[in-house]
Amino acid sequence: MDDLNDLNTSISYFKEQVDNFVEKRGWNQYHTPKNLVQALNCEAGELSQLLLFKERSTDEIIKDKNLLNNIADESADVFIYLISLINALGLDLTTSFIRKMEKNEEKYHISEFNNGIYFKK
Amino acid sequence: MDDLNDLNTSISYFKEQVDNFVEKRGWNQYHTPKNLVQALNCEAGELSQLLLFKERSTDEIIKDKNLLNNIADESADVFIYLISLINALGLDLTTSFIRKMEKNEEKYHISEFNNGIYFKK
Amino acid sequence: MDDLNDLNTSISYFKEQVDNFVEKRGWNQYHTPKNLVQALNCEAGELSQLLLFKERSTDEIIKDKNLLNNIADESADVFIYLISLINALGLDLTTSFIRKMEKNEEKYHISEFNNGIYFKK
Amino acid sequence: MDDLNDLNTSISYFKEQVDNFVEKRGWNQYHTPKNLVQALNCEAGELSQLLLFKERSTDEIIKDKNLLNNIADESADVFIYLISLINALGLDLTTSFIRKMEKNEEKYHISEFNNGIYFKK
Numbered sequence: 427m428d429d430l431n432d433l434n435t436s437i438s439y440f441k442e443q444v445d446n447f448v449e450k451r452g453w454n455q456y457h458t459p460k461n462l463v464q465a466l467n468c469e470a471g472e473l474s475q476l477l478l479f480k481e482r483s484t485d486e487i488i489k490d491k492n493l494l495n496n497i498a499d500e501s502a503d504v505f506i507y508l509i510s511l512i513n514a515l516g517l518d519l520t521t522s523f524i525r526k527m528e529k530n531e532e533k534y535h536i537s538e539f540n541n542g543i544y545f546k547k
Numbered sequence: 548m549d550d551l552n553d554l555n556t557s558i559s560y561f562k563e564q565v566d567n568f569v570e571k572r573g574w575n576q577y578h579t580p581k582n583l584v585q586a587l588n589c590e591a592g593e594l595s596q597l598l599l600f601k602e603r604s605t606d607e608i609i610k611d612k613n614l615l616n617n618i619a620d621e622s623a624d625v626f627i628y629l630i631s632l633i634n635a636l637g638l639d640l641t642t643s644f645i646r647k648m649e650k651n652e653e654k655y656h657i658s659e660f661n662n663g664i665y666f667k668k
Numbered sequence: 669m670d671d672l673n674d675l676n677t678s679i680s681y682f683k684e685q686v687d688n689f690v691e692k693r694g695w696n697q698y699h700t701p702k703n704l705v706q707a708l709n710c711e712a713g714e715l716s717q718l719l720l721f722k723e724r725s726t727d728e729i730i731k732d733k734n735l736l737n738n739i740a741d742e743s744a745d746v747f748i749y750l751i752s753l754i755n756a757l758g759l760d761l762t763t764s765f766i767r768k769m770e771k772n773e774e775k776y777h778i779s780e781f782n783n784g785i786y787f788k789k
Numbered sequence: 790m791d792d793l794n795d796l797n798t799s800i801s802y803f804k805e806q807v808d809n810f811v812e813k814r815g816w817n818q819y820h821t822p823k824n825l826v827q828a829l830n831c832e833a834g835e836l837s838q839l840l841l842f843k844e845r846s847t848d849e850i851i852k853d854k855n856l857l858n859n860i861a862d863e864s865a866d867v868f869i870y871l872i873s874l875i876n877a878l879g880l881d882l883t884t885s886f887i888r889k890m891e892k893n894e895e896k897y898h899i900s901e902f903n904n905g906i907y908f909k910k
Contacts, residue, residue: 432558435641441553443648451660456721459608459618460598463591464827465720466625470591471713471830474584478707479698484635487580497580498638502647504587504629505640508622514605517619519626520556526623527564539572577842585706586841588713592834599828600819674800677883683795685890693902701850701860705837708867712833716826726877729822739822740880743871744889746829747882750867756847759861761868762798768865769806781814 437509437519444509457514466507473500558630558640565630578635587628594621679751679761686751699756708749715742800872800882807872820877829870836863 430439448454476496477487487493512519551560569575597617598608608614633640672681690696718738719729729735754761793802811817839859840850850856875882 430645431641432562432639434557436555436557437553439641440644443644447648447651450657451655453660458602459605460602460827461721463595463598464716464823464830467588467591467595467827467830467834468713468717468720470584470588470625471710471716474588474706474713475710477581477584478710479703481579481581484580488636494636494638497632497636498643499647499650501629501632501638501640502643504591504625505644506647506651508625508629511618511622515609515615515618517615517622518553519622520551520553522619522623523561523564523626524551526620526627527568529620530568530627534572536571539574581706582842585702585709585837588706588709589834589838589841592709592831592837595827595834596831599831600824672887673883674804674881676799678797678799679795681883682886685886689890689893692899693897695902700844701847702840702844705833705840709830709833709837712826712830712867716830719823719826723821723823726822730878736878736880739874739878740885741889741892743874743880743882744885746833746867746871747886748889748893750864750871753860753864757851757857757860759857759864760795761864762794764861764865765803765806765868766793768862768869769810771862772810772869776814778813781816 440505440509441513444506445513448510448513457510459511459514462507462511462514466504466511469500469503469507473497473504476500561626561630562634565627566634569631569634578631580632580635583628583632583635587625587632590621590624590628594618594625597621682747682751683755686748687755690752690755699752701753701756704749704753704756708746708753711742711745711749715739715746718742803868803872804876807869808876811873811876820873822874822877825870825874825877829867829874832863832866832870836860836867839863 448457476493482490487497509519511517512522569578597614603611608618630640632638690699718735724732729739751761753759811820839856845853850860872882874880
């Protein structure tokens with residue numbers, strides 16, 4: 427399993443892993459969409475909590491192995507609930523992503539947002 | 548582009564797409580880890596907001612095309628910020644996922660959690 | 669101090685207490701509005717996390733002293749950050765509340781929302 | 790009503806106003822603790838969303854009347870759900886606050902946190 431990485435692993439792999447984990451424990455009954463979005467929001471809060479108050483450069487964070495591991499873990503938790511939701515609703519994350527990126531391309535059109543200007547005037 | 552889906556799309560594709568989008572707009576300066584986790588938490592809140600108060604069955608949600616589209620869009624937003632964070636810190640999401648799932652296998656061991664019991668006594 | 673309660677304690681009391689606490693520790697430098705809203709969102713996630721997945725009646729929660737105490741504690745944390753934000757921006761929470769309730773009275777007008785109907789058709 | 794402010798308004802006033810509002814609309818059925826903490830977390834996300842990415846000084850925010858009004862409104866929304874939760878569980882917010890502040894006094898003892906040091910070493 428240790429040769430799986432972001433280059434060779436498709437979304438369907440994560441969907442199957444999460445589905446299996448949930449199925450084996452009989453947890454589908456708890457995985458209603460409403461419960462999952464609530465849980466996802468909590469996990470996003472735990473992730474955010476790791477970077478409160480103190481401004482830290484990316485380098486500083488990467489060197490702090492303990493912090494970096496915690497961020498990786500909480501990011502995974504967010505991802506697991508996201509995949510659980512996608513599973514519960516039979517959605518295709520790739521399709522959703524592509525459609526949303528197209529909307530973003532229009533909303534933040536390159537002709538207008540090309541100089542590090544983040545906010546519409 | 549329309550034949551990309553969860554079966555054939557690896558995490559690296561999303562990383563590149565998001566990186567490109569951010570790069571072209573000169574937004575890397577805003578994409579500090581602290582800013583990204585704060586933004587991710589907000590998007591998770593928008594996703595959660597779509598399923599407040601009212602209990603709806605999965606079937607009901609799937610039939611409500613407008614709601615389902617909104618959930619797909621907000622899920623994509625959460626994913627986009629998650630990928631942005633992974634990019635900013637040079638993490639491998641697949642590795643983080645596998646490591647976290649191994650921890651979860653131990654924490655919620657199948658011998659103890661096998662009957663739809665969700666919570667430790 | 670033990671005879672202070674919701675009947676006899678005004679918002680200004682909380683503002684002073686929080687201001688004092690922050691001042692004595694030299695934490696005003698961290699209490700920027702941006703940092704405070706991020707922290708508040710995290711605390712709201714911790715509160716939400718106490719009531720995930722399992723539907724519990726109000727009575728059940730009230731009888732579970734440990735859970736009720738945790739909810740009281742996390743509610744206080746949310747309130748403390750809210751008051752910190754109000755302090756940082758020199759706002760009057762009472763005025764903000766009254767103005768928002770007036771907007772809500774209009775948005776959810778009693779003539780339309782009077783039968784336990786929560787959502788506009 | 791316009792002479793009510795943080796100096797002369799006790800928590801019980803907010804409790805009554807929110808209770809009345811909810812009661813008149815028959816919304817108590819939706820105001821389960823679980824639903825309320827989920828909603829509160831969403832409102833905290835909306836508040837946080839007003840201060841994303843861009844660092845703004847307190848003065849800058851106070852001068853931006855539109856932004857300040859939005860912050861006041863979203864702060865009120867967070868407070869309204871907090872009061873709704875306190876109501877639903879029959880809690881006393883003042884008592885919860887005082888108890889939590891005592892814990893904080895111990896956790897962040899003045900002897901250790903007295904020089905603007907925010908984090909334990």
